[in-house]
């Protein structure tokens with residue numbers, strides 16, 4: 121069979137040499153609204169970053185660091201000034217990157233779109249992933265885990281979280297243990313209420329935050345041609361995925377969005 125260029129949203133072309141390549145796409149969010157998303161690949165650093173703004177103003181970003189097997193989610197949540205909240209609150213969630221989660225950075229760097237006005241909807245909706253973030257990342261040591269952490273999580277110095285199971289993997293890869301700090305022990309945490317159930321704004325609780333990557337290239341597509349001996353990369357498959365993070369906060373007021381237990 122032949123490649124069907126008319127049906128491919130994006131084509132893999134010969135890369136231009138030089139600076140990191142960027143792509144802006146219009147995407148449909150899970151709630152039906154449309155927003156703009158930017159995707160950038162840096163093949164020198166073997167990394168991909170994605171950024172989108174939710175209709176409520178929250179800026180969500182995702183960084184995949186293939187060199188260090190690290191992915192970083194960041195949310196910049198706008199405060200409600202009339203309720204006395206600060207201008208924004210930043211959260212960073214750092215977990216292990218598996219290399220089949222998203223296309224390689226060198227392929228991402230070659231993506232171009234034929235129709236920038238098109239509103240894109242992911243071909244595949246991947247299931248919600250719930251993550252229990254039980255370890256804090258020491259920001260000043262974060263560069264030992266990934267060089268991207270200092271830039272991406274600069275606003276979340278006291279709110280950068282990861283998980284014990286990912287820490288175990290990184291320690292085996294030789295990452296220094298000084299990066300990681302235990303949060304209150306599991307036994308104590310088990311006693312902690314969800315923030316939605318806590319009235320006293322000074323009390324610790326377990327907060328939940330959800331975000332979605334509305335559209336990202338999750339797989340390469342291969343085509344066959346009579347003129348070529350082997351299948352060749354001819355496009356991408358797009359995915360959407362949602363994540364829900366549970367994490368400890370020392371004070372209820374750091375989790376004001378969590379109203380519904």
Ligand SMILES: *[C@@H]1O[C@H](CO)[C@@H](O)[C@H](O)[C@H]1NC(C)=O
Pocket residue numbers: 258259260261298301
């Ligand atoms: C983070 O690590 C540095 C260097 O090891 C240490 O001095 C500092 O106390 C740590 N921060 C926290 C909050 O533990």
Ligand SMILES: *[C@@H]1O[C@H](CO)[C@@H](O)[C@H](O)[C@H]1NC(C)=O
Pocket residue numbers: 162164165267268
């Ligand atoms: C990306 O790579 C360049 C060199 O190619 C380097 O100067 C820069 O610090 C790297 N950035 C990150 C975040 O790794």
